[in-house]
Amino acid sequence: xxxxxxxxxxxxxxxxxxxxFVIACNAIxxxxxxxxxxxxxxxxxxxxxxxxxxxxxxxxxxGGSVAYLFGGSERGDRVAVSASELGVVFGLCxxxxxxxxxxxxxxxxxxxxxxxxxxxxxxxxxxxxxxARRYGGASARRLAAALALFAAIDIPLVYFSVRFFRSIxxxxxxxxxxxxxxRGAFWLSLxxxxxxxxxxxxxxxxxxxxxxxxxxxxxxxxxxxxxKS
Amino acid sequence: MLIALKDLRIEGRSREVLYTMGFSAALxxxxxxxxxxxxxDPAQGPITxxxxxxxxxxxxxxxxxxxxxxxxxxxxxxxxxxxxxAPRAAIYAGKLIATSALMLSVEVLLTVLVGVLFSAGVFSHxxxxxxxxxxxxxxxxxxxxxxxxALLRSRxxxxxxGALLFPIVxxxxxxxxxxxACLFDPLSPDLEPVAFWVRFLLATDVIYIxxxxxxxxxxxxxx
Numbered sequence: 001x002x003x004x005x006x007x008x009x010x011x012x013x014x015x016x017x018x019x020x021f022v023i024a025c026n027a028i029x030x031x032x033x034x035x036x037x038x039x040x041x042x043x044x045x046x047x048x049x050x051x052x053x054x055x056x057x058x059x060x061x062x063g064g065s066v067a068y069l070f071g072g073s074e075r076g077d078r079v080a081v082s083a084s085e086l087g088v089v090f091g092l093c094x095x096x097x098x099x100x101x102x103x104x105x106x107x108x109x110x111x112x113x114x115x116x117x118x119x120x121x122x123x124x125x126x127x128x129x130x131x132a133r134r135y136g137g138a139s140a141r142r143l144a145a146a147l148a149l150f151a152a153i154d155i156p157l158v159y160f161s162v163r164f165f166r167s168i169x170x171x172x173x174x175x176x177x178x179x180x181x182x183r184g185a186f187w188l189s190l191x192x193x194x195x196x197x198x199x200x201x202x203x204x205x206x207x208x209x210x211x212x213x214x215x216x217x218x219x220x221x222x223x224x225x226x227x228k229s
Numbered sequence: 230m231l232i233a234l235k236d237l238r239i240e241g242r243s244r245e246v247l248y249t250m251g252f253s254a255a256l257x258x259x260x261x262x263x264x265x266x267x268x269x270d271p272a273q274g275p276i277t278x279x280x281x282x283x284x285x286x287x288x289x290x291x292x293x294x295x296x297x298x299x300x301x302x303x304x305x306x307x308x309x310x311x312x313x314x315a316p317r318a319a320i321y322a323g324k325l326i327a328t329s330a331l332m333l334s335v336e337v338l339l340t341v342l343v344g345v346l347f348s349a350g351v352f353s354h355x356x357x358x359x360x361x362x363x364x365x366x367x368x369x370x371x372x373x374x375x376x377x378x379a380l381l382r383s384r385x386x387x388x389x390x391g392a393l394l395f396p397i398v399x400x401x402x403x404x405x406x407x408x409x410a411c412l413f414d415p416l417s418p419d420l421e422p423v424a425f426w427v428r429f430l431l432a433t434d435v436i437y438i439x440x441x442x443x444x445x446x447x448x449x450x451x452x
Contacts, residue, residue, distance in 0.1 A: 069444065069447045069448070070447055117403070118400075121396055121399055121400065124396035124399075125396045125397060127396075128392050128393045128396050131389075131392055131393075132389060132392075132393055135389070136380075136389055139379065139380070139381075140379075140380075140389065142379055142447065142448045143376060143379035143380060143393065143448060145448075146375055146376070146379065146444045146448050147376075147393055147397070149440060149444060150372065150397045150437075150440065151397075153436060153440070154400075157400075
């Protein structure tokens with residue numbers, strides 16, 4: 001994990017991500033058009049990776065929260081904050097791209113069905129986490145960590161909702177039914193998005209680490225001044 | 230258990246929360262019935278009635294949570310409670326039982342009121358309805374106790390409690406109001422979806438209470 005955004009490893013990762021995005025965009029453009037939906041189907045290459053990153057962010061946030069809540073790990077707390085904010089961003093991408101596709105495929109932007117509802121709930125919990133962290137003051141840190149654990153319960157619900165409930169959302173097996181041209185483009189896109197997530201996460205965590213160090217230094221400075229006087 | 234008894238005994242003496250909660254909950258139902266009176270389509274009746282019942286429950290639950298834990302803030306008695314040798318899990322269970330009992334007693338009143346104002350078939354499946362009410366309330370209180378305990382010292386707790394709690398309890402609320410809507414339907418008392426939602430509620434309650442027991446200790450000891 002690069003600790004500074006100026007480190008060569010971080011720069012290399014950024015360049016690699018950019019290159020992956022160029023390749024993935026080309027592959028998506030070259031991928032065969034879906035017969036019934038045409039161009040609209042290509043939202044899929046954006047929507048599914050974002051949904052995966054929403055779940056990944058929640059999982060990382062919950063993991064960091066467990067480390068903080070039960071192990072007292074400050075680092076875990078910083079990891080959780082960084083992941084939660086990314087989860088909000090990618091969740092928003094899911095919730096915007098989904099309805100755009102749904103309007104073309106189902107004729108409506110939104111349907112109250114299991115997967116849509118559970119994804120929206122997951123996103124709302126992450127938003128609540130960020131709100132608590134920003135406006136809750138010091139005591140809200142533990143509270144937010146507890147919230148992250150409750151959000152993690154929602155992940156299996158989102159993932160399996162298409163199986164448990166009668167749902168009109170395409171099922172999880174849709175990837176294995178893709179044609180070869182589409183499948184390659186999909187996995188490339190997934191890889192590019194995950195790399196982007198890693199870049200953003202590293203940058204955010206580096207900021208959080210720097211901030212924590214700054215607070216420590218400030219405390220040291222105060223103590224030194226007190227001693228002098 | 231003792232904590233639940235203590236809370237309920239204080240409540241029994243003063244009836245402060247019960248009366249204010251009951252009254253404000255009744256007002257919520259009335260406001261809904263004024264707003265929806267002209268718009269109520271007979272086919273949508275049961276769904277509206279169930280929605281109103283659970284929305285009012287949500288409001289009263291939030292009030293109950295604030296009061297049940299506020300009492301510990303006055304005179305800093307939460308500190309002595311936490312210092313006492315009682316296991317944290319017992320404190321959690323006590324608060325959970327006290328909150329649920331308070332909410333349930335108000336819900337009885339609410340159900341009758343909704344039955345009258347929205348002409349819902351409240352009494353057709355009383356046993357099922359009671360089960361749904363108990364499970365829904367437990368689901369709400371199990372998370373609510375954790376969050377309001379953690380927010381005891383926060384400045385903006387009233388605003389934050391809603392923002393944090395509602396996203397988590399929406400699944401419980403959704404399942405409970407779906408089940409209630411099926412039960413209120415006078416024409417087709419179809420019990421199959423009710424059984425499904427009750428199972429869903431049961432599973433959610435078990436998970437929430439287990440997680441609540443697990444998380445309560447680290448969350449509160451940080452205070």
